[in-house]
Amino acid sequence: xxxxxxSLAEQSRxxxxxxxxxxxxxxxxxxxxxxxxxxxxFVALDPNVVLEQAxxxxxxxxxxxxxxxxxxxxxxVKDNYLTSDYPTTxxxxxxxxxxxxxxxxxxxxxxxAGAVIFGKTNMHEWAYGATNTTSxxxxxxxxxxxxxxxxxxxxxxxxxxxxxxxxxxLGSDTGGSVRIPxxxxxxxxxxxxxxxxxRYGVLPLSWSLDAPGPMAASLEDLELMLxxxxxxxxxxxxxxxxxxxxxxxxxxxxxxxxxxxxxxxxSEEVDHxxxxxxxxxxxxxxxxxxxxxxxxxxxxxxxxxxxxxxxHQELLEQxxxxxxPVTQAHLEAGRxxxxxxxxxxxxxxxxFTRHLLQxxxxxxxxxxxxxxxxxxxxxxxxxxxxxxxxxTQDSMTWFCWPGNLAGLPCLTVPISxxxxxxxxxxxxxxxxxxxxxxxxxxxxxxxxxxxxx
Amino acid sequence: MKDCTLSDDQKxxxxxxxxxxxxxxxxxxxxxxxxxxxxxxxxxxxxxNV
Numbered sequence: 001x002x003x004x005x006x007s008l009a010e011q012s013r014x015x016x017x018x019x020x021x022x023x024x025x026x027x028x029x030x031x032x033x034x035x036x037x038x039x040x041x042f043v044a045l046d047p048n049v050v051l052e053q054a055x056x057x058x059x060x061x062x063x064x065x066x067x068x069x070x071x072x073x074x075x076x077v078k079d080n081y082l083t084s085d086y087p088t089t090x091x092x093x094x095x096x097x098x099x100x101x102x103x104x105x106x107x108x109x110x111x112x113a114g115a116v117i118f119g120k121t122n123m124h125e126w127a128y129g130a131t132n133t134t135s136x137x138x139x140x141x142x143x144x145x146x147x148x149x150x151x152x153x154x155x156x157x158x159x160x161x162x163x164x165x166x167x168x169x170l171g172s173d174t175g176g177s178v179r180i181p182x183x184x185x186x187x188x189x190x191x192x193x194x195x196x197x198x199r200y201g202v203l204p205l206s207w208s209l210d211a212p213g214p215m216a217a218s219l220e221d222l223e224l225m226l227x228x229x230x231x232x233x234x235x236x237x238x239x240x241x242x243x244x245x246x247x248x249x250x251x252x253x254x255x256x257x258x259x260x261x262x263x264x265x266x267s268e269e270v271d272h273x274x275x276x277x278x279x280x281x282x283x284x285x286x287x288x289x290x291x292x293x294x295x296x297x298x299x300x301x302x303x304x305x306x307x308x309x310x311x312h313q314e315l316l317e318q319x320x321x322x323x324x325p326v327t328q329a330h331l332e333a334g335r336x337x338x339x340x341x342x343x344x345x346x347x348x349x350x351x352f353t354r355h356l357l358q359x360x361x362x363x364x365x366x367x368x369x370x371x372x373x374x375x376x377x378x379x380x381x382x383x384x385x386x387x388x389x390x391x392t393q394d395s396m397t398w399f400c401w402p403g404n405l406a407g408l409p410c411l412t413v414p415i416s417x418x419x420x421x422x423x424x425x426x427x428x429x430x431x432x433x434x435x436x437x438x439x440x441x442x443x444x445x446x447x448x449x450x451x452x453x
Numbered sequence: 454m455k456d457c458t459l460s461d462d463q464k465x466x467x468x469x470x471x472x473x474x475x476x477x478x479x480x481x482x483x484x485x486x487x488x489x490x491x492x493x494x495x496x497x498x499x500x501x502n503v
Contacts, residue, residue: 194495241494298477305470329466332459336471341478348481353498407495432495 008167008221012069015061022057022072026050026116029074032165033119038146041159043079043137044086045119050074053116060114069224071114076160076169078153079120080127081212082201083107086117090203091135092125094315094322104201105235106170106212109228118166121156125324127172127205128308129153130180130396134324139378142185144422148375151184151396153177153205157215158185168216168225174205174304176370176400178213179412183370183425184396186414189215190222190439193432194407196242198233206307207238209300209404219413219443223247230435243433250440256285257363263293264399265386266372273416273424273452274369280449288359299348300401306342309334353406357431364441366429368399370412374422399427409435411442416452426450 005011005025014020030047057072077083080090081104090096107117122140124132132140132155140155142148143163150159154171158181161169171178173191182189191213202212214225231244258278266274278285309331316323316331323331360366372385376392383395390398403410408429416424428445430438442450459467 241496292480295477295480298474298480301470302474302478305474325460325463326466328459329463330470332463333467333470333474336467337474341475344478344481345474348478350498351482353495357499406498432499 005167007217008070008073008224009218011073011167012224015072022054022061022116023051025072026054026074026118029118029166032163033160036143036163036165039141039143039159039163040138041121041140041156041163041165042076042119043089043091043122043156046086049085050116050118057114057116067112067114070110070228072116073168074116074118074166075110076118076121076157076166077107078123078157078169078171080123080172080203081107081170082203083117083120086120088120088203089136090126091123091137092322092324092327093136094319096203097315098203102201105198105233106229107201113228121154121160121169123156124153124177125327126203126308126312127153127174127177128327128330130176130393132156132181133378134326142375142422144186144375145420148377148422149184151180151371151375154215155181158182158187158189161185161187161215161217168214168221170212171215172202172205172210172212173404174209175300175397175404178215179370179400179410179425179427180396182215183412183414183423183427184375186423186425187215187217188219188222188414189213189412190226190435191403191410192226192229192435193409194404195238196231196409196433196435197229198236198239200233200235204307204311206304207311208307209304211404219439219446222411223439226435226439246436248436248440250437250444254283254441254445255364256283256367257359257361257365258285258287258367259290259359260287261289261291261293263297264290264368265388266369267385269374269418270369270372270385270424274367274426276452277415277426277450280452281445283445283448286363290359295348296352296405297401299345299352300405302337302342302345303349303405305330305334306337307334349405352402356402356406356408360431365438368427368429370399370425370427371396372398374418374420374424403427403429408432409438411438413442413446413450414453415450
């Protein structure tokens with residue numbers, strides 16, 4: 001196999017030093033994609049489209065016109081981002097009615113940066129699930145153990161990065177869909193503050209919860225990708241006050257508030273991994289119990305289903321049979337919620353956001369495990385941990401939905417490996433709008449021993 | 454819905470989802486002056502940004 005590199009940063013340095021070319025990187029990625037076909041990570045991948053972009057990058061480099069550190073680097077894209085050179089299916093037989101030939105804003109930004117838009121990745125149908133086991137293209141498999149799920153809904157992107165096919169990929173996150181597969185596959189994932197990254201051209205699941213975000217092999221790689229996500233976009237009103245990415249260095253201690261309580265249970269193995277990470281870092285930490293989580297979870301679920309139902313109403317009437325039975329049931333549940341119930345959910349959301357920010361107070365970050373269990377096996381529909389029994393679907397979003405309901409920036413980092421060899425991740429949540437500070441603080445923590453592998 | 458009839462399993466899922474949501478929403482405190490967010494901007498709730 002052609003030489004590969006461990007990160008986007010390494011690929012970028014190798015290109016800058018003339019050790020490789022964009023075409024060589026593209027060929028290596030195409031070869032790796034073929035080698036790892038059993039993961040079912042990609043649903044659209046055209047070598048000609050890839051190589052054409054790579055050749056253009058090499059020509060720019062020869063002419064000293066490199067567009068950015070990402071110029072020539074292959075980046076995979078979840079199949080709910082509109083892309084001008086690939087169809088966008090949301091991995092559903094009820095195909096989206098959005099126009100073809102259009103790039104999402106994040107895709108357009110990456111193209112301007114010279115990135116090679118590599119291919120479209122498998123996802124949970126319409127991003128409406130956290131397992132990647134419901135897709136019209138079939139299930140996605142975890143590179144660490146093919147019998148286990150990748151988590152979702154950006155599971156193909158997680159698998160592609162974890163297997164080393166590409167070193168950066170795009171996901172979207174409504175209740176953890178960037179963070180869940182990142183944690184389950186042992187990579188890094190970032191959900192920006194709500195409204196800092198343009199959603200334009202990313203098929204919505206729930207527009208007031210959705211955030212597009214990068215998935216990558218290192219924190220440095222996330223830092224390379226984030227500038228092309230963050231900032232104002234005239235096509236997305238939610239970004240009206242969004243600031244562009246500004247590089248940030250953190251000095252001094254990082255003070256952590258670790259969240260626990262009913263509804264935040266986790267397996268002993270995951271709890272132990274977090275405790276070990278805290279010990280390694282020897283940081284200032286306070287454990288706090290969050291109250292009333294079932295009510296807040298209900299608010300997240302009510303907003304999710306009602307907004308999804310509104311978005312899908314027309315297509316569902318035209319092509320109901322194209323949706324999976326579970327997605328149909330979700331959409332019908334959303335349709336049956338009353339306007340008053342949804343407004344009550346919005347009131348709860350406002351209360352939860354205030355509550356969570358009060359708990360953050362003068363501390364630097366909030367922490368949780370990213371998942372309560374390592375990646376479950378395909379076919380395991382139930383999980384038990386901390387005295388509770390929940391569906392695998394709910395277990396995947398167990399810790400992630402609070403970040404969406406409150407709109408906070410969130411980052412997952414692989415910190416350990418289970419006795420079965422499956423990755424365990426830890427999640428950090430920062431103050432809204434301070435995405436760069438969150439990233440910088442976690443870089444500090446990683447240098448102090450956050451990772452135990 | 455057009456083109457598809459809900460199965461018993463789907464109906465059970467829908468009822469279970471609605472029950473969970475409604476039970477959760479009932480647990481909310483009912484503050485007199487709390488208004489739902491019209492448009493969601495998390496920074497609005499952050500005292501440090503005021």
